[in-house]
Amino acid sequence: MTANFRLPVGGRVNRDEALRFSLDGRPMLGYRGDTLASALLANGVHQVATSIKYGRPRGIMAAGVEDASALVQIEEPFPEPMMSATTVELYDGLIARGLPGQGRLADRPDPARYDAKHVHCDVVVVGAGPAGLVAALTSARSGARVVLVDDQNQAGGALLGSDEYFDDLGSPAAWVHEVLAELRATPGVLVLERTTAFGAYDDGFLLALQRRTDHLGAAAPKDVARQRIWRIRAKQTVIATGAHERPVVFADNDRPGIMLAGAARTYLHRYGVLPGRRIVVFTTNDSAYTAAIELAETGVDVPMLLDARAVPPEGLVAECAARGIEVRAGHAVTGTEGREHITDVHIAPLAGTGHPDTIMCDTLLVSGGWNPVVHLFSQLRGALRYAPELGAFVPGEELPDVQVVGSAAGALDLASCVRQGGEAGRAASEAAGFTRPAPVPLPTSDARVAEAAAMVLWQVPEGAEPTADTRFVDLQRDATVSDVLRATGAGLRSLEHIKRYTTIGTAHDQGKTSGMIAAGIVAEALGVKIAEQRPTTFRPPYTSVPFAALAGRDRGELHDPVRITAMHSWHVAQGALFEDVGQWKRPWYYPRPGEDMADAVLRECRAARESVALMDGSTLGKIDVQGQDSGEFLDMLYTNMMSNLKVGRIRYGVMCGVDGMVIDDGTVIRLAEDRFLVTTTTGNAAKILEWMEEWLQTEWPHLRVFLTSVTEHWATVPLVGPRSRDVLASLAPELDVSNEAFGFMSWRDTVLDVTGGVAARVCRISFSGELAYEINVNAWHGRALWEALMAAGEPYGITPYGTETMHVLRAEKGYPIIGQDTDGTVTPQDLGMSWAVSKKKPDFIGKRSFARSENNRPDRKQLVGLLPANPATVLPEGAQIIESAHLPEPPVRMLGHVTSSYASAALDRGFALAVVRSGRDRIGETLYVPVADDVVPVTVTDSVLFDKEGTRRDG
Amino acid sequence: MTAETTSGSSPLGAWTARLAELAPAVRVTERPFLTQLTLRVRDAQAQAAIGPALGVELPSTPCSFTRGTGPHGELEVLWLGPDEYLVLARPGVQQSLEDAIRAALGDAAGAVVDVSAQRTTLALSGPRVRDVLAHGCAIDLHPSAAPTGTCVQTLLAQAGIVLLVSDAGRDEFTLLVRSSFASYLAAWLIDASVEYRMVPA
Amino acid sequence: MTTDRRTAVPPGADLPDHPSFLWPNPDPAKSYDVVIVGGGGHGLATAYYLAKVHGITNVAVLDKGWLAGGNMARNTTIIRSNYLWDESSGIYEHSLKLWENLEAELDYPILFDQRGVLNLAHSLQDVRDSVRRVNANRLNGIDAEWVDADGVQELCPIVNVSPDVRYPVLGATYQPRAGIAKHDYVAWGYARAAAAMGVDLIQNCEVTGIDTVGGRVRGVRTTRGRVAAGKVALCAAGHSSVLAAMAGLRLPVQSHPLQALVSELLEPVHPTVVMSNAVHVYVSQAHKGELVMGAGIDSYNGYGQRGSFHIIERQMAAALELFPIFARAHLLRTWAGIVDVSPDASPIVGLTPIDGLYLNCGWGTGGFKATPGLGDCFAHTVAKDKPHQFNEPFTLERFTTGALVDEHGAAAVAH
């Protein structure tokens, strides 16, 4: 197919590189440098999509991000929903489909890579139009570190859509090229093309999305991140984001072939594409004259320019006349004809003399003025001001360290834009501490200057309100003037309500062209001043950002750090299954071939109770507490007394929050008069260290106490079971392991006979009720220790066990697990641990809360054991407990719930721990547990079910 | 029997080969088994007394480290907090170094803790090292902002790290990471370097 | 090809319109029987039930901005009643029952859609907590099920239940009667109905002071003048502390930003609502087709209706772990509300030490679902000067006695 709307020469496309693409199955050709929209126009295609509510044909209305109607679904090389044809760079093999309003997600995984990168600078400049380029170069010449971002594939901004004579260089392109070349050559300058600053945040933080390989299509290298989030931190921010042209609303203003006048210039100059062959122009300001004149000069038939103003600019009118363009002042478009393409426009005088008329054309260009792109400024909470001369909101206050320049600040002529750019560049670099930079000569051009003030016109007034209104305000949401009036008629006054009632501004384009018009129409309808209306909030992102780009590389194995111990690879090699505990991977159980979890756990439990077993306990939190006041400090943090613990001894301790609820538990060992080592649960290690630091630093800074995490310095191996002493003895030649010499709840340092002698700290503690030792070595030796223990224990059938077996063993002994048997509403007393709550200490954290009435209710839930009537039953954890044998109608009174439940090898039956109202008073009673459709009778027992007397722990 | 402290398996022992593949864009090597002691001391006099015992003054400005040679050989002393330092020394001198510091500390409030295995140490260098770090580290590592001698505790991606600018001019950094996070960090570094490996600097 | 497109029914063709009249815009009168401060969902629903159930229509709802422009305009619209404790079950289930008839009651197309909510479990402890909650729900007469990973996939095929992800889905609780509704339709439905019964809805009217005499409330001062009131009911959500302070009351709540976001409109892919506490994300697809998602709360106090972006980035990573299919969906808009979080993640609703001053706050991240139920109960509390049975447990005094209703531990995410 021939590109019959492409001019033979001109534009910035590479005519040597033809690219194949298709829309809705129709194959076409374009060039490198095209957007999908420019390539479609070159092929004479205006209609791209259909609208969401009425299914009306919709075409290409703009040449940039402000386009509200040319929405496509990319199908190949990879499905991507709702892309604007005006911003999709063309590549070979692009297959697109016009969207009927909703996009479609791929049903296969996205193979692309996404990443993020931080960059710091003195000055960030957003927008590489003339204002931004001058600002960036001025700052760069001062020696400042500069980042320049622009969302297009080449710098130049609005200059890309113009062909004025520029300075001595001839063309704007040459000037842009020079500036860019100098920027690129300046050290400390980073120019980011195809990069949209989509969010502006506090303290000079700007987020930008760089599209790095999209324009390469299927040829994109796999290992290069397709898109990158730049996290820019700048001392000074210069916003030079330009302005978006605004349409005027009239009947049937949505037909394909109706386009913004500035966009037509862009298609002409940047892409060498004519939007049509017979073009009518409708404007409220001078800028569209240029489009009319330039198109006529290219040989296009421009029969008429309608200027809504009663008095048009003389000079421009004369220029038009010279090119055969009739200017009709005081006229407006009142309607259009055509289906997939405009065929005629209806025109009429706005006031005064003249007759309605109809003119044939294939393209209608519209200009209703310019909206400064104030999104980022507004995101920074900069107040906006209504500028009546522009009919638009502009920055209305100064923000520290932020400047808005060029058309973004409301300047529409090149001279002001570049002057402001230069001033901002200088001010920014000075504010960042750089001396006066060498000035950048400001370019001049022969662009037509505005002669007459613009007229602000939101919509072409219409007599009677039409039944089926086609005066579209928001093309993407199919929202019309009638919808706006219906909203005001419904009693709505605020633009926020009207936005939500009509959905104007909530689509993919976020109201870039419609928002201002809606505000204007509302003001007219309500008879209020626009200046009194607050525009709806500009929110990030400025243009839409793929989810995957924001997720970046934090996916899969990198989604959240996997924390592992020194013995991890051993567990993996042995086929352990793992449990996630916080970020840690902990061995859950070690199935042997043919075993399921229940089998494996029974076997592991049996080994621990009958012979010897070991587990990897390295994940326990460990905190070194040093300093003269350590005992005093720990006395405040634990419910029990720690200051009277003897050096060489160990004590179990419980910590509560100020509300008196248990938050953690663990052992405290006294290493020296002024030194303790405390352990925390795996999941709470970081939290407890912070908790301790908070009290220490904020409440008791006078205490001479220093906290250091040593969690990962140590590898920790509980060695459990009647034969643990033998195994330890065989590895610890210098240690007297006898009960007399090394009693329960004490610790010893020794050197183990492991790879040439490994220093170890051995603690006699037991979380299983068995004779047990906890062996700690420098983590470098963890693996060696483990292997040595496996070897030394071989004669006894030493068995590695995981967290599940640990849970069973401790539950048989009634030891609670914080977070499993507690849920933030349980006190030490509820756990039956009054013994661990000091009566002597005047105070400790949580103590005062115990005196509250709720803490002294007789029916508090207390930790007890439950034995199902049928020993084979293992209650589900989380089952609720009730009083009656039959399930009554809901609501059913619940007495508590099962917190832990297992099949016990030692007890040869199922058992559970539970928290039950007045539980300890109910010991011996029968209660009931609804399980699926059954109600299971259970006997309430003491929470300690195994070896109540504790005879086993000494071996 | 005496204990051996200079051998064992280091957290990244199994990653050596994969990390080596990142060269020449980025050179990453583990420096395992270094002696690392946390030193806590508030009192200015005590701080001053420790310098001579180490052969190097404690860093007096936040976010910096000092380097020197003393009775225990070459040392680096990292500022980790207003009263917190990390002493980095050659493998195997934990005990003698601790003894020396304790002696210098005297009765002053303070603490010394052997944390040698708490973190492992990586030496990073190469022309793209700043780029790779910038993918996950929000600190400005430009030589003007982070000169030689800088030492920051911060995040690299989702791992806490201590980062030393060992030689800004030669693009040399030292990175300490907690042992349990080391393999995450290694995987992250390898993944972050993908592009730089393809396009040699 | 193009003709094809035209014959198909456009996806937005049959979304319901709003009624052509909503409410008048009266100036504040000198005095009202009841002044409700805050015209969010709660304030409007309270006004509605005051008028409807208790016949009290000399009522004004004062809002400092545009009606229902606070959290009501910004929540992710999840409605469920599967809370852990009996106290919570009471009020949330009461609310859900009202939701089930609300569209007819208000004669407003509120798009209430009982598509079910899945609360995912990713760790063994999540599983225990989930099962516990399911059991408690059932005994309280609330529909709830535990479903395993396959069950999750059946209910929501786009969830990645592969065991290879960082935090695999081990199962979920499922409440079939849970779902979503269109937030501003709900607010406007209540507003229209209340206005029709004579309630004055007054916007741009910020309450700047609360007048009390001898321990009894007399009225409020506003940016539009003084308004006398027999009773004053606070429904200011994120601003509750500020308002309570005007009456000399200190509240145990903290105001935080909570963010949410939407994608562009997409063809239907997500049939239900999925929430995951562990990976901090919750997602549904609204009727027009946009994905509506929320994340964890910003840590700091804030009245700025905006949060920090790293929360959004983290949320996107979490979303993609669960829903790889979302990779190329686009983030269209982000925003934040101000949520008032209480120490036990349960609301505070009831009387205050000041006669005639009533308090409703602390709904934190989850009060949208309570809108009808709270409105009904709070109206009762205001009308009768005594709490309704369902808000009785949610007193301010509980923080003194310790009778908290702690929904942190086991209620999964609280939205």
Place this chain on the structure above:
Amino acid sequence: MQLISCPWCGPREEVEFHYGGQAHVAYPDDPAALSDEDWARFVFFRDNPSGPFAERWSHAAGCRRWFNAIRDTRSHELLDVYRMDEAQPARTGTS
């Protein structure tokens, strides 16, 4: 994302910090002597102003020090940062 100035490390990204709520809430001298109401006030009640707020932060991923800040909760802007051992800076208009 904000920059927060640690009194020692200088400006760092917000993600390095943990929020600690209201500052200058001292642990009661003698909790046992407090009424249930007063104790509840200490445990559960904190100021929650819209405007400048003296609050605590910890540089969790950095030097692990707690410090105080005055931040405007409306704009999130940090107005002052000071160490635990420094007095709260006088701020006119601070509530």
